[in-house]
Amino acid sequence: xxxxxxxxxxxxxxxxxxxxxxxxxxxxxxxxxxxxILLSLITTYKHWSQSRSRGQTRTGLSNFENVDEIADxxxxxxxxxxxxxxxxxxxxxxxxxxxxxxxxxxxLDLCQKGHFKGMPFHHVIKNYVILGGHSxxxxxxxxxxxxxxxxxxxxxxxxxxxxxxxxxxxxxxSKAFQLFITTAPIPDSNDKLYMFGRVIxxxxxxxxxxxxxxxxxxxxxxxxxxxxxxxxxxx
Numbered sequence: 001x002x003x004x005x006x007x008x009x010x011x012x013x014x015x016x017x018x019x020x021x022x023x024x025x026x027x028x029x030x031x032x033x034x035x036x037i038l039l040s041l042i043t044t045y046k047h048w049s050q051s052r053s054r055g056q057t058r059t060g061l062s063n064f065e066n067v068d069e070i071a072d073x074x075x076x077x078x079x080x081x082x083x084x085x086x087x088x089x090x091x092x093x094x095x096x097x098x099x100x101x102x103x104x105x106x107x108l109d110l111c112q113k114g115h116f117k118g119m120p121f122h123h124v125i126k127n128y129v130i131l132g133g134h135s136x137x138x139x140x141x142x143x144x145x146x147x148x149x150x151x152x153x154x155x156x157x158x159x160x161x162x163x164x165x166x167x168x169x170x171x172x173x174s175k176a177f178q179l180f181i182t183t184a185p186i187p188d189s190n191d192k193l194y195m196f197g198r199v200i201x202x203x204x205x206x207x208x209x210x211x212x213x214x215x216x217x218x219x220x221x222x223x224x225x226x227x228x229x230x231x232x233x234x235x
Contacts, residue, residue, distance in 0.1 A: 077233075078097055078104070078105075078108060079095070079108060079231035079232055079233055080094065080095055080097060080232070080233060080234070081093065081094055081095060081200075081231070081232040081233075081234070081235050082095060082107070082111065082197065082229055082230070082231055082232070083229065083230040083231075083232060084116075084202075084226050084229055085226065085227045085228050085229070085230060086121075086205060086209065086224070086225065086226050086227060087223070087224050087225060087227060088205050088208045088209050088224060089202060089204075089205035089208070090201075090202055090205065091181075091199055091201070091202035091205050091206060092199070092200055092201035092202055092235060093165050093197040093198065093199060093200070094197055094198055094200045095107070095108075095196060095197045096195070096196050096197055096198075099196070100194060100195065100196035103167065103194050103196040104196050104197075106177065107167075107177075107196060108231065110177055111229045111231055112231075114228075115177065116179070116226050116228070116229045117226070117227070117228050117229075118225065118226070118227070119132050119133065119134060119179070119225055119226045120132065120133075120134075120223060120224070120225035120226075121209060121220065121224050121225050121226075122219060122220075123214075123217075123218045123219060123220075124209065124210060124212060124214050124218055124219075124220055124224075125218050126183075126210055126211070126214075127183060127184050127210075128182070128183060128184050128186065129180050129181070129182050129183060129184075129186060130180060130181045130183065130206065130209055130210060131178065131179075131180045132178065132179040132180065132181075132225065132226060133176075133177070133178035133179065135176065135178070160182060160185060160186050160187075160193065160195055161182070161185050161198075162182050162183055162184050162185055163181065163182060163183065163198060163199040163203055163206060164181070164182045164195045164197070164198050164199070165179065165180075165181055165195070165196060165197035165198065165199065166179075166180055166181075166182070166193050166194055166195040166196060166197075167179055167180070167193075167194050167196070168180075168192060168193060168194070169192045169194075179226075181199065181206055183206060183207070183210050200235075201235075209224055212224055
């Protein structure tokens, strides 16, 4: 086997080293490709981030809309009518769910607890008002009689119409929740009367209760009152 001369080996080594060199053009081309890939990744990330942000915003708005819809649905799912089953007959009341929501909620809650079962009409002032409640404090009747006298002196029309269901200023004690049904327009000089319903059926029953015999303190001589209350969504 022939031996390669040292000079030939050196020439071959230089040729191999020269063949492994990377040109400047190749480096620039590779760098450009890497840069384009990075720019593409950054653009994709920005687009994804914006889409996610818009999606969260829509979700948040949708949640708020759903909450409002649920609140409205609960509001309109409440019974809109109450039938007072009295010892003289039934009186159907349309409740003012929009005009007096807090009072109506309190009234409905007490109905479900049976608060009005057996509630007597403890005072009847003819051509004015029928008062009902578990507390029969006669001291409060003086306020009503004074209102009646004041009503006669009014030059203008009173604030509240006839055949309306209402209550006086509500206290925390549920026993203090009194009911009254007007049988004539009445004034409210102190804005302490809350009207939360009106009679739409059973006006004749209200008038029959109004005609019961009373003593000098406007108390019925024979018991008359509410047997129970039936809540209805529609009539």
